[in-house]
Amino acid sequence: MSVTLSIRSADNTDIARLVEMNKRLIEDEDSRNSLSFVELCQRMQRWLMEDWHIDC
Incomplete structure (x- = not known):
């Protein structure tokens, strides 16, 4: 059995899971x-809009 693994850059649709x-x-x-879920989402969105790259 073979398994295929795909890696891509995360985008806004991945934020909740991340x-x-x-x-x-x-x-x-x-x-x-002590950041809330919403605050963590906002921080993650900022990171993705700046120079951060997240592979998933």
Whole structure:
């Protein structure tokens, strides 16, 4: 059985899923980051509009 893996640049349609993973990581690390889901979404949108590139 062969598996094909595709990697692409993330866009606005991926933000909710990426933020969900980021929020879990923040919680797992017991981080003091108190940003809400909405605030994390806004931050992720800013990153994607700037120079950040996220592959998914």
